[in-house]
Amino acid sequence: MEPQNQQTSQPENELSSSEAGTTPSPIAAALRRAQGEWVSEVVEALGETTIVIPREFIVDACLFLKTTSGLEFNFLSDLCGFDRGPEEEPRLEVNYHLFSTTKFHRVRLKVLVNEDDAHVPSVTGVWRTANWHERETYDLFGVIFDNHPDLRRILLPDDWQGHALRKDFPLRGYEPYSLE
Amino acid sequence: MGLENVLAESLPEILTTQLDSLINWARKSSLWPATFGLACCAIEMMNATSGRNDLARFGSEVFRASPRQADVMIVSGRVSRKMAPVLRRIYDQMPEPKWVISMGACATSGGVFDNYAIVQGVDKIVPVDVYIPGCPPRPEMLIHAVMMLQDKVMKESIRDRRDAPDEEAREAITPGTLPVTDGSTLDQRDETISKPYTIASRHEKRRSF
Numbered sequence: 001m002e003p004q005n006q007q008t009s010q011p012e013n014e015l016s017s018s019e020a021g022t023t024p025s026p027i028a029a030a031l032r033r034a035q036g037e038w039v040s041e042v043v044e045a046l047g048e049t050t051i052v053i054p055r056e057f058i059v060d061a062c063l064f065l066k067t068t069s070g071l072e073f074n075f076l077s078d079l080c081g082f083d084r085g086p087e088e089e090p091r092l093e094v095n096y097h098l099f100s101t102t103k104f105h106r107v108r109l110k111v112l113v114n115e116d117d118a119h120v121p122s123v124t125g126v127w128r129t130a131n132w133h134e135r136e137t138y139d140l141f142g143v144i145f146d147n148h149p150d151l152r153r154i155l156l157p158d159d160w161q162g163h164a165l166r167k168d169f170p171l172r173g174y175e176p177y178s179l180e
Numbered sequence: 181m182g183l184e185n186v187l188a189e190s191l192p193e194i195l196t197t198q199l200d201s202l203i204n205w206a207r208k209s210s211l212w213p214a215t216f217g218l219a220c221c222a223i224e225m226m227n228a229t230s231g232r233n234d235l236a237r238f239g240s241e242v243f244r245a246s247p248r249q250a251d252v253m254i255v256s257g258r259v260s261r262k263m264a265p266v267l268r269r270i271y272d273q274m275p276e277p278k279w280v281i282s283m284g285a286c287a288t289s290g291g292v293f294d295n296y297a298i299v300q301g302v303d304k305i306v307p308v309d310v311y312i313p314g315c316p317p318r319p320e321m322l323i324h325a326v327m328m329l330q331d332k333v334m335k336e337s338i339r340d341r342r343d344a345p346d347e348e349a350r351e352a353i354t355p356g357t358l359p360v361t362d363g364s365t366l367d368q369r370d371e372t373i374s375k376p377y378t379i380a381s382r383h384e385k386r387r388s389f
Contacts, residue, residue, distance in 0.1 A: 172296060177300070
């Protein structure tokens with residue numbers, strides 16, 4: 001339900017942690033204290049926190065968020081991809097929606113990748129449910145997850161060519177269905 | 181089925197009309213459906229068999245899970261491209277005589293899903309006898325469709341071969357070579373992506389890229 005497009009394409013509208021009297025997110029602060037290079041950007045809008053993480057640190061950051069007492073993000077609600085459009089650089093995003101069943105707080109992590117080098121380390125070792133979500137992101141966007149135990153298409157047919165939820169994939173596909 | 185046709189064609193017509201009535205009455209009074217509930221229309225199909233609208237009154241006493249024991253396949257729900265070869269395989273496993281009812285807008289024509297994933301009408305895969313519109317159709321509409329199918333069955337004749345009605349088609353068939361999709365032609369497909377399906381949908385025309 002969050003307006004993804006607005007958050008990432010109009011950065012001047014978002015509140016940074018030092019403006020407008022809003023309390024900065026403790027989760028982002030904890031991540032920054034652990035390793036400053038993990039957090040490349042924090043976006044807070046509509047009561048939600050989004051942390052942009054460079055892709056080489058995503059597994060470490062997720063492990064930190066899961067195991068640190070006080071944060072305890074033991075539930076990966078969603079792992080989805082997003083195509084910003086063929087003219088954007090970087091083009092693809094991977095969003096991780098985390099929830100804590102003990103502390104009841106939520107956070108969104110974002111990894112931005114280019115189209116020609118769409119590799120992201122897999123977080124299957126942190127949350128097992130990421131297995132199928134990463135397969136879906138690979139199937140529909142073409143993001144390749146390194147160290148994934150079983151990366152193959154999950155929703156589209158196995159011999160499908162192309163990645164269907166990219167913005168330049170035609171809505172009706174390339175040809176009508178025929179048995180041959 | 182072929183042997184009965186050969187015998188039937190040699191009988192005088194006065195006998196075959198009597199036989200036709202008997203055989204067609206028997207067939208229409210016990211049309212056993214194969215369960216092929218794919219999506220939301222399956223719920224209405226379940227409703228049609230439940231107590232309030234009872235499809236079993238009209239002969240569909242059981243819904244056979246195995247297609248080998250079924251007469252009619254009620255395709256209820258949208259058929260995705262991934263499911264389409266499976267549907268064809270189940271249809272091929274049904275023995276003659278068999279009929280297909282396409283239930284709902286998605287099975288008839290793709291419904292609201294005019295996109296890359298959904299087959300735009302199950303008649304691109306199997307031959308359909310009765311189409312039912314609706315999203316979902318009411319159970320009474322499904323019962324009406326079964327009754328229409330029963331009327332269609334009554335008009336058939338045992339002199340007609342069901343798998344190859346034309347004379348020249350009949351002679352052209354070598355036994356055991358009827359087309360069944362098993363995925364063996366997948367390797368021969370062209371690897372390059374061809375140009376997009378030329379008719380852009382309304383939403384695509386309004387887009388800027």
